[in-house]
Amino acid sequence: MRTQSQLAMEEADVIIFLMDGRSGLTVADREVAAMLRKVKKPVFYVINKVDGDKVEALATEFYELGIDTYYPVSAAHNHGVGDLMDAVTRAFPKNMVAEEEDELTKIAVVGRPNVGKSSLVNRLLGFERSVANPVAGTTRDSVDTLFTCNKKRYLLIDTAGIRRKGKVSLKIETYSVVDALRSIERADVVLIVINAEEGVTEQDTKIAGYAYEAGRSCLFVVNKWDTVTKDNASMGKFVEKIRMDFKYLAFAPIVFVSAKSGQRTGKIMAEIDALMEQYTKRVSTADLNNVFKEAVESHHAPLATGRRVKFYYATQVAIKPPSFVVFTNQPEGIHFSYERYLTNKFREAFGFSGTPLKLMFRGREKMKK
Numbered sequence: 001m002r003t004q005s006q007l008a009m010e011e012a013d014v015i016i017f018l019m020d021g022r023s024g025l026t027v028a029d030r031e032v033a034a035m036l037r038k039v040k041k042p043v044f045y046v047i048n049k050v051d052g053d054k055v056e057a058l059a060t061e062f063y064e065l066g067i068d069t070y071y072p073v074s075a076a077h078n079h080g081v082g083d084l085m086d087a088v089t090r091a092f093p094k095n096m097v098a099e100e101e102d103e104l105t106k107i108a109v110v111g112r113p114n115v116g117k118s119s120l121v122n123r124l125l126g127f128e129r130s131v132a133n134p135v136a137g138t139t140r141d142s143v144d145t146l147f148t149c150n151k152k153r154y155l156l157i158d159t160a161g162i163r164r165k166g167k168v169s170l171k172i173e174t175y176s177v178v179d180a181l182r183s184i185e186r187a188d189v190v191l192i193v194i195n196a197e198e199g200v201t202e203q204d205t206k207i208a209g210y211a212y213e214a215g216r217s218c219l220f221v222v223n224k225w226d227t228v229t230k231d232n233a234s235m236g237k238f239v240e241k242i243r244m245d246f247k248y249l250a251f252a253p254i255v256f257v258s259a260k261s262g263q264r265t266g267k268i269m270a271e272i273d274a275l276m277e278q279y280t281k282r283v284s285t286a287d288l289n290n291v292f293k294e295a296v297e298s299h300h301a302p303l304a305t306g307r308r309v310k311f312y313y314a315t316q317v318a319i320k321p322p323s324f325v326v327f328t329n330q331p332e333g334i335h336f337s338y339e340r341y342l343t344n345k346f347r348e349a350f351g352f353s354g355t356p357l358k359l360m361f362r363g364r365e366k367m368k369k
């Protein structure tokens with residue numbers, strides 16, 4: 001914990017050192033206080049669970065640390081918290097501004113408990129940001145970490161595991177599921193971590209389904225690959241299994257790694273960069289319609305309610321994911337197979353090999369709106 005405390009101090013703009021007023025001053029408190037004396041940042045020494053006169057008297061022992069100002073609070077009863085937060089807010093750097101998230105690549109690491117997410121996060125960051133524990137589900141909360149790699153900025157969202165609904169009996173585990181889904185919603189790229197020892201499970205497909213439905217760019221990370229018995233065809237068989245079970249994510253790349261040893265983990269950041277480039281790509285209307293016209297002329301759409309389908313033009317309307325509107329006389333009558341055909345044509349023509357695409361059909365009356 002000492003190493004993690006030092007890392008937290010280095011990352012922070014303002015530090016809150018929380019101590020327990022009921023337990024009294026501990027050896028660990030003294031050690032952390034000694035570390036904080038060397039920090040040239042605003043530090044707020046907070047004594048929690050200070051509820052009554054006896055506890056307030058007990059809190060006086062904390063003054064032996066030699067600190068001038070303490071903030072006695074009761075988080076349970078919300079006593080003193082407002083004054084503390086006012087003081088903390090005033091200590092924020094004058095030039096502190098909200099992060100421009102559009103300049104970041106936001107990465108969510110999701111998967112079932114004990115697939116090695118925390119170990120993978122630590123490997124990507126290069127230091128022990130999350131404490132890995134062999135007991136499934138022990139890293140329960142999302143932890144956001146800003147980091148830089150090759151002069152690019154990233155926000156890594158490390159989530160707790162998603163368990164099968166039948167096993168989610170504790171409120172804290174229910175929170176873990178919600179937390180992971182929120183992380184997916186916030187992310188640009190989702191790393192779907194699969195345990196190579198256990199193979200693809202039903203819960204893996206559900207997790208991937210959440211990411212797909214959210215329109216996120218996805219990367220399958222098969223972890224613990226160094227622990228399984230393999231032959232020359234093992235990787236190919238595993239890829240085939242993933243493609244079979246995740247047909248809706250046929251475009252998502254796959255990497256086989258060992259977070260513990262670092263095997264192939266260097267490929268992950270390169271894949272993330274490639275996915276993000278596609279996820280934010282814009283195509284000019286002229287180039288898009290050249291491909292669109294050729295696709296329509298090469299393969300006509302099936303009749304819709306007995307009428308011939310006419311297409312007018314297509315345009316890109318958004319990124320993250322790349323989204324396109326196609327104007328037609330039959331917006332409700334386009335068969336899903338033809339939608340897939342057009343999507344694949346756009347994917348091939350413009351290098352969208354690894355990102356989801358969204359295709360929408362609109363009537364001619366909306367062309368001028």
